[in-house]
Amino acid sequence: MTAGDRFAGQSIETARRILTNLLGTQRIDSAELDARLLTGAVLGLDLTGLISAAKRILTSNEAAQLARFAQRRIDGEPVARILGAKEFWGLPLQLSADTLVPRPDTETIVEATLELLDTNGRRDRPLIIADLGTGSGAILLALLSELPNATGIATDINLDALRTARSNAAQLGLIERAHFIVCDYASALTGDFDLIVSNPPYIPSADIAGLDIEVRKHDPLRALDGGKDGLDAYRVIAPEAARLLVPGGLLVVEVGHDQSDDVTRLVAISGLALPAPPKADLEGIRRAVSGQKKP
Numbered sequence: 001m002t003a004g005d006r007f008a009g010q011s012i013e014t015a016r017r018i019l020t021n022l023l024g025t026q027r028i029d030s031a032e033l034d035a036r037l038l039t040g041a042v043l044g045l046d047l048t049g050l051i052s053a054a055k056r057i058l059t060s061n062e063a064a065q066l067a068r069f070a071q072r073r074i075d076g077e078p079v080a081r082i083l084g085a086k087e088f089w090g091l092p093l094q095l096s097a098d099t100l101v102p103r104p105d106t107e108t109i110v111e112a113t114l115e116l117l118d119t120n121g122r123r124d125r126p127l128i129i130a131d132l133g134t135g136s137g138a139i140l141l142a143l144l145s146e147l148p149n150a151t152g153i154a155t156d157i158n159l160d161a162l163r164t165a166r167s168n169a170a171q172l173g174l175i176e177r178a179h180f181i182v183c184d185y186a187s188a189l190t191g192d193f194d195l196i197v198s199n200p201p202y203i204p205s206a207d208i209a210g211l212d213i214e215v216r217k218h219d220p221l222r223a224l225d226g227g228k229d230g231l232d233a234y235r236v237i238a239p240e241a242a243r244l245l246v247p248g249g250l251l252v253v254e255v256g257h258d259q260s261d262d263v264t265r266l267v268a269i270s271g272l273a274l275p276a277p278p279k280a281d282l283e284g285i286r287r288a289v290s291g292q293k294k295p
């Protein structure tokens with residue numbers, strides 16, 4: 001049996017079930033969701049569409065395409081990479097080889113930021129935001145979607161990542177409030193910013209080899225490798241924030257699972273105050289570390 005035959009002549013409903021079982025036997029935890037997303041992508045259907053078309057028989061092209069997607073998933077490629085897209089904060093984002101797949105953990109950075117902003121005033125004030133190492137633009141675009149009068153600058157060392165971020169901004173109707181600059185973190189920026197956010201690379205170099213294949217082989221190394229102790233980026237970003245923020249301005253960064261104390265210390269050393277304890281993600285990991293420029 002060739003791989004394509006597995007789905008040939010099957011209904012959408014059966015193909016989806018076959019794929020769920022297949023991924024399940026490969027110890028893929030999210031087998032059901034992955035099967036739905038991959039089947040939906042092949043057919044151009046969302047969940048409702050898949051259900052209403054459940055009895056339709058796949059064409060041979062669709063069956064072959066689904067088999068190719070199935071094999072890529074089995075070989076360790078994340079669904080988001082296969083689709084070239086991922087939803088973040090309810091926003092559909094395109095990905096490229098040069099952008100990290102946005103993680104649900106990173107939504108904690110958006111939440112922590114909005115909570116801190118809410119304690120300082122209204123969401124409709126004209127905030128100026130910088131997102132350092134923006135990748136797909138996830139954090140900045142989520143914030144712009146919540147802050148109607150905010151404007152943001154996204155930086156990235158990688159021009160292709162920045163192209164992806166810009167195209168996402170355009171797709172989401174946020175392009176008029178988003179600007180893009182190729183540089184390392186904030187090196188090309190001058191003040192004044194009300195808010196600086198970042199999800200920088202923070203995995204210690206020696207830990208990269210032990211990451212899941214989904215991450216190790218499919219996320220860009222440049223977006224993961226945080227140097228010997230994983231903290232290189234924060235040693236740059238914390239002093240940059242102290243330089244660029246207005247008095248009372250906020251810094252919010254994502255950190256690795258055991259880094260909140262170390263990063264809090266780096267933020268304090270750079271002269272920023274600590275406006276709130278680190279905010280935990282859904283798994284209870286302290287993910288979002290914040291700092292505030294003193295008046």
Ligand code: GLN
Nearest residue numbers: 199200201202203223224
């Ligand atoms: N959260 C990512 C992971 O552990 C790492 C992203 C990063 O280094 N900023 O898979």
